[in-house]
Amino acid sequence: MEWLKTRFELDAKPEGVVVGIGDDAAVFNFGNRPTVITVDTQVEGVHFRGDMISPRDLGRRAMVAAASDVWAMAAMPSASTIALTLPPDLSEQQFRELIEGLAGAARLVGARVIGGNLSRGEALSVTTTVFGLPIGRPLTRAGAHPGDAVYVTGTVGAAALGLAILDTKRTEIEHAERFIERWRRPPINGHAVKTLAAVATAAVDLSDGCLQDLQHLCKASGVGARIYADALPTAPGHSTTSEALGLNPLDLALAGGEDYELLFTAPASSDAEAVGTKIGEITSGNLIEVLDASGHPVEVKRSGFRHFS
The missing domain is CATH 3.30.1330.10 (PurM-like, N-terminal domain)
Incomplete structure (x- = not known):
């Protein structure tokens, strides 16, 4: 690029x-x-x-x-x-x-x-x-500040799980049709735009995977981020369906791709929480880390979507 x-x-x-x-x-x-x-x-x-x-x-x-x-x-x-x-x-x-x-x-x-x-x-x-x-000034990936909260609309990982079900032809497993539908029909997030215009400091569309797109935002803003794995919003049945396919639920949520949700940063507020789930915060430096419920770093084994791989 x-x-x-x-x-x-x-x-x-x-x-x-x-x-x-x-x-x-x-x-x-x-x-x-x-x-x-x-x-x-x-x-x-x-x-x-x-x-x-x-x-x-x-x-x-x-x-x-x-x-x-x-x-x-x-x-x-x-x-x-x-x-x-x-x-x-x-x-x-x-x-x-x-x-x-x-x-x-x-x-x-x-x-x-x-x-x-x-x-x-x-x-x-x-x-x-x-x-x-x-609506106001154009929002970009640059503008996030240390101390901002990190939010994401909707759920993450569902589209990648739907694609995995189709790819493996495991359409008989529980929740399969719902996850397939999520891959085929991305969400409409126009309702969140007014809030982003009012409170967000930076934003990015989640197409390549939550973690990879967060990296794009952090690089543009010159900041790092801390994400809490147990705060990631996933659809009902995400963990059991992922495991039925032999896939890691967290890897799908963080790096599955094609979510087409909006990840944005903003000072913590009820307005931001009305359209997104808080999943972490922006930090100084350039380290991006994912922590489990005990505060230990989590290794993500799957990378996001790569256009020329």
Whole structure:
């Protein structure tokens, strides 16, 4: 990422750029007010397999995943564009279902589709660009201070567990359908944006895993963090279902990825707790540690999502 950033840098910062490469989204001022801009791609064989998700759910997932980046910037989606690469074996019915999923999700998050592109290729891919308007100042990954509490919306690890169930074809185990649904249909977190705009000091969208994305926030803010393992919010049945698959529940919660929840930092308050669960605090230095109930460091054996591994 740092190499890419240097390659695209100009001699001087272009007029209008408020936030550039390196955050959940870019922010550009077109002359009236700042606009948040993000792009997300879902590629068959990398982010999904056709036998794991319907075209309609794929369309919804692609739109919500992109909108989540906008919410993390304390902004509300306002418009979107879509670029589709369609393989030869995609039927007209599957194409229509994909469009219905995208259109329904666009209405749901408030990002009206205003344009796009169609092309043919070997694998199905959906690239979604979402534009949004900040409620106040754009929120970034930089800005967390020692003493801030760390919060996360919703639950963590459920999507990764759902994917693991599909991958192992263990759909008969208890709670399987609920976790599969969580992977297929990410949460809508637009309700949290006003609170983030009011109280948060920094935020990040959880797509690569709770711990990995926290590391991105801490690096941008120049701080460390202490996370309490027993404070992590997980869905009912998370531990038993993980163990039935031979997986470590804590590893999934911290590093599973594709949660599409919002992790944010803020001074501890009832307003912050109304939209998120407190899981730790920001510290000085650069150490990020996870502690168990006895206060001992926990080793996380699983890494987050890596785009080019």
